[in-house]
Amino acid sequence: MEKLLEFNNVKYFYQTKESEVCALNGVNFTVEKESFSSLVGPSGCGKTTILSLTAGLLTPSSGKILLDNKPVEQNDERIGYMFQRDHLFEWRSIWQNIILGLEIKKMKKDEKKLALAEDLLKKYDLYNFKNKKPRQLSGGMRQRVALIRTLVLEPALLLLDEPFSALDFQTRLKVCDDVYEIIKSEKKTALLVTHDISEALSMSDKIIILTKRPAEVKTELELSFPQETPLKKREDKDFGNYFEMIWRNLV
Amino acid sequence: MKKKIVNYSKARRKYLKSLRNNKILIIVLQFTVLLAFLGIWELLAQTEVIDPFFFSSPSRIAVTIVDLFQNGNLLLHMWTSLYETIIGFVLATFIGFVIAIILWWSERLRKVLEPYLIILNSLPKIALGPMIIFWVGSGTGATIVMCILICVIITTISMLNAFISCDNDKILLMKSMHAKKYQILFKLIIPNALPEFATALKINVGMSWVGTIMGEYLSSKAGLGYLINYGSQLLKLDIVMASIVILCLLASGMYFLVSPLEKKYKK
Numbered sequence: 341m342e343k344l345l346e347f348n349n350v351k352y353f354y355q356t357k358e359s360e361v362c363a364l365n366g367v368n369f370t371v372e373k374e375s376f377s378s379l380v381g382p383s384g385c386g387k388t389t390i391l392s393l394t395a396g397l398l399t400p401s402s403g404k405i406l407l408d409n410k411p412v413e414q415n416d417e418r419i420g421y422m423f424q425r426d427h428l429f430e431w432r433s434i435w436q437n438i439i440l441g442l443e444i445k446k447m448k449k450d451e452k453k454l455a456l457a458e459d460l461l462k463k464y465d466l467y468n469f470k471n472k473k474p475r476q477l478s479g480g481m482r483q484r485v486a487l488i489r490t491l492v493l494e495p496a497l498l499l500l501d502e503p504f505s506a507l508d509f510q511t512r513l514k515v516c517d518d519v520y521e522i523i524k525s526e527k528k529t530a531l532l533v534t535h536d537i538s539e540a541l542s543m544s545d546k547i548i549i550l551t552k553r554p555a556e557v558k559t560e561l562e563l564s565f566p567q568e569t570p571l572k573k574r575e576d577k578d579f580g581n582y583f584e585m586i587w588r589n590l591v
Numbered sequence: 592m593k594k595k596i597v598n599y600s601k602a603r604r605k606y607l608k609s610l611r612n613n614k615i616l617i618i619v620l621q622f623t624v625l626l627a628f629l630g631i632w633e634l635l636a637q638t639e640v641i642d643p644f645f646f647s648s649p650s651r652i653a654v655t656i657v658d659l660f661q662n663g664n665l666l667l668h669m670w671t672s673l674y675e676t677i678i679g680f681v682l683a684t685f686i687g688f689v690i691a692i693i694l695w696w697s698e699r700l701r702k703v704l705e706p707y708l709i710i711l712n713s714l715p716k717i718a719l720g721p722m723i724i725f726w727v728g729s730g731t732g733a734t735i736v737m738c739i740l741i742c743v744i745i746t747t748i749s750m751l752n753a754f755i756s757c758d759n760d761k762i763l764l765m766k767s768m769h770a771k772k773y774q775i776l777f778k779l780i781i782p783n784a785l786p787e788f789a790t791a792l793k794i795n796v797g798m799s800w801v802g803t804i805m806g807e808y809l810s811s812k813a814g815l816g817y818l819i820n821y822g823s824q825l826l827k828l829d830i831v832m833a834s835i836v837i838l839c840l841l842a843s844g845m846y847f848l849v850s851p852l853e854k855k856y857k858k
């Protein structure tokens with residue numbers, strides 16, 4: 341498999357008035373094209389920092405981050421970032437929210453992109469809500485809209501920072517399935533941050549386990565369940581064993 | 592006209608009806624309070640329990656208003672005050688908004704100017720009255736300047752607070768899409784602050800009337816403030832009361848023009 345993202349001995353220090361906080365202490369990992377990888381680690385270990393660095397919102401103190409073998413700074417168009425909360429703009433309709441990124445990139449008139457946006461809306465059962473305001477949608481639907489808003493820009497890599505944690509358990513399982521389906525069928529590469537071990541297990545091809553802060557990669561775990569969807573993977577007989585193994589690595 | 596046929600359940604119909612009745616009742620009561628107030632006032636004045644010279648009475652006020660219309664240029668006074676208030680209101684809101692944008696844009700400038708904003712905000716603007724007259728001369732100009740001084744700082748502060756209280760993650764989201772700063776401003780910061788803007792408008796209506804009346808007290812040749820001042824100097828308290836009633840009507844009219852905006856954005 342070809343690799344899309346590579347962290348090469350990346351260090352990052354937060355500077356504050358009081359002190360210098362070392363968040364990442366030499367992080368190394370790769371993410372393969374069209375794969376689904378997850379980052380798990382203790383709370384506050386530096387997971388969000390890793391995503392922010394990848395998205396170019398922060399610059400590493402040292403080390404290299406490569407996207408398609410080029411430094412990320414030179415690849416700025418190709419990363420989509422999805423946050424814990426959907427951050428839909430309440431004053432915009434669903435459609436206007438979805439084309440936010442296109443507006444920013446001055447591609448509001450790009451027929452191809454607009455057609456893609458319409459397609460995605462239709463495909464994922466949101467077309468009827470096109471002209472509604474975000475507050476009229478359920479939490480799960482809003483999360484799907486947020487995903488489509490990201491996908492419309494056709495990013496090569498999707499960063500997902502605990503995008504399901506604000507949802508209740510039932511919805512969460514459903515939205516996990518939906519998002520997984522969308523990402524796989526659009527042939528996207530995804531890097532997911534989650535607190536939830538079973539969520540990581542059910543969605544990922546690879547799990548990257550981090551140590552507590554300052555983060556380093558503790559181990560990586562390649563997974564290949566025979567089942568197709570996250571929900572079904574949860575029923576696999578080895579699921580529990582994997583769960584325990586990761587659990588032991590985290591504490 | 593075709594009647595829309597809707598099949599509501601019995602309970603729903605009952606609920607809607609009680610809702611409507613309740614609304615009507617409130618309006619009726621509101622008018623009753625007004626009428627009772629005017630009636631008691633009139634009665635007390637007629638029977639001279641209160642001295643109508645000092646307290647006036649609804650009938651005297653009505654007569655005075657009619658008289659002022661016919662012989663006293665009331666329309667001119669109303670128009671002068673309204674004009675000063677609207678110009679002051681619009682300019683102050685605009686200037687305050689623009690300053691807030693500038694201060695949002697430059698964090699350093701904001702830090703530098705922060706204490707000055709606080710000082711200016713706590714200064715009672717009326718104290719500047721005499722200076723204003725020296726600077727811009729007396730009359731309409733001075734009144735508008737007073738209006739602006741009263742509204743502009745508070746507009747700046749409340750808009751700036753609304754701008755910087757925008758969720759940082761939303762800004763990061765925009766940045767992750769490579770938005771430029773001006774795009775963050777126009778697509779996120781300003782629309783996000785619209786509810787606060789509507790509130791600021793509402794507050795400014797009241798404040799700019801305060802500014803206008805204060806300005807006209809200081810120095811003016813026309814306006815409701817002038818009329819009030821004039822009436823009190825000549826001990827024609829009916830004129831004072833009549834002006835206050837008209838002021839009330841104008842100010843609340845303006846208030847009701849802007850307050851739907853707030854409802855629209857505060858959802």
Ligand SMILES: Nc1ncnc2c1ncn2[C@@H]1O[C@H](COP(=O)(O)OP(=O)(O)OP(=O)(O)O)[C@@H](O)[C@H]1O
Nearest residue numbers: 354356361363382383384385386387388389390553
């Ligand atoms: N802006 C900042 N300034 C200073 N320190 C920060 C800043 N942001 C994060 N940190 C620190 O860096 C460390 C890593 O933060 P990060 O947000 O990456 O952790 P995380 O793994 O995403 O945590 P969580 O599981 O709570 O989401 C934390 O200890 C945090 O206190």
Ligand SMILES: [Mg+2]
Nearest residue numbers: 387388389501
């Ligand atoms: Mg985090």
